[in-house]
Amino acid sequence: xxxxxxxxxxxxxxxxxxxxxxxxxxxxxxxxxxxxxxxxxxxxxxxxxxxxxxxxxxxxxxxxxxxxxxxxxxxxxxxxxxxxxxxxxxxxxxxxxxxxxxxxxxxxxxxxxxxxxxxxxxxxxxxxxxxxxxxxxxxxxxxxxxxxxxxxxxxxxxxxxxxxxxxxxxxxxxxxxxx
Numbered sequence: 001x002x003x004x005x006x007x008x009x010x011x012x013x014x015x016x017x018x019x020x021x022x023x024x025x026x027x028x029x030x031x032x033x034x035x036x037x038x039x040x041x042x043x044x045x046x047x048x049x050x051x052x053x054x055x056x057x058x059x060x061x062x063x064x065x066x067x068x069x070x071x072x073x074x075x076x077x078x079x080x081x082x083x084x085x086x087x088x089x090x091x092x093x094x095x096x097x098x099x100x101x102x103x104x105x106x107x108x109x110x111x112x113x114x115x116x117x118x119x120x121x122x123x124x125x126x127x128x129x130x131x132x133x134x135x136x137x138x139x140x141x142x143x144x145x146x147x148x149x150x151x152x153x154x155x156x157x158x159x160x161x162x163x164x165x166x167x168x169x170x171x172x173x174x175x176x177x178x179x
Contacts, residue, residue: 026147026155033120034148036094036102037074039176040067048172052160055132055167059083063172072096110139122146138162142170152176 046063060083067076076092094102104113113126124144131137144158153175160168
């Protein structure tokens with residue numbers, strides 16, 4: 001293996017480590033731990049942005065969700081409206097496991113999303129098929145961290161990767177709406 005490759009592997013590891021936050025680093029004091037079923041039951045709304053310098057993509061969007069909890073599964077319908085007028089609807093199904101983690105499915109998710117509590121935050125790890133403007137389908141890996149800011153606000157930060165290399169970010173601020 002060439003010297004350049006030997007140097008590139010540790011450099012990539014340092015870059016990826018810097019992308020992850022410590023579990024409770026961004027949680028304000030006195031804010032309770034986030035659980036999906038406590039925050040997302042009912043209606044929430046959010047504003048977000050998908051950015052990829054590599055692909056030259058910068059898309060803002062709004063999202064409206066409606067969640068129902070049957071005691072084991074949170075069904076979360078997401079309605080997206082992008083700044084260019086495009087709309088989309090996705091439906092998550094998060095099934096709580098005996099150990100408190102969740103398994104999640106959605107129309108575009110390949111396999112199952114792993115979802116777990118990490119301190120006061122919730123983390124998601126999954127692969128999803130994303131369709132580009134040219135219609136080309138790509139499988140991208142998502143690592144989301146949902147960070148509670150208050151009883152009514154959660155920030156979702158995601159790193160999007162291809163072949164283990166970060167290629168984009170997604171940032172969303174969710175606000176719980178009155179029922």
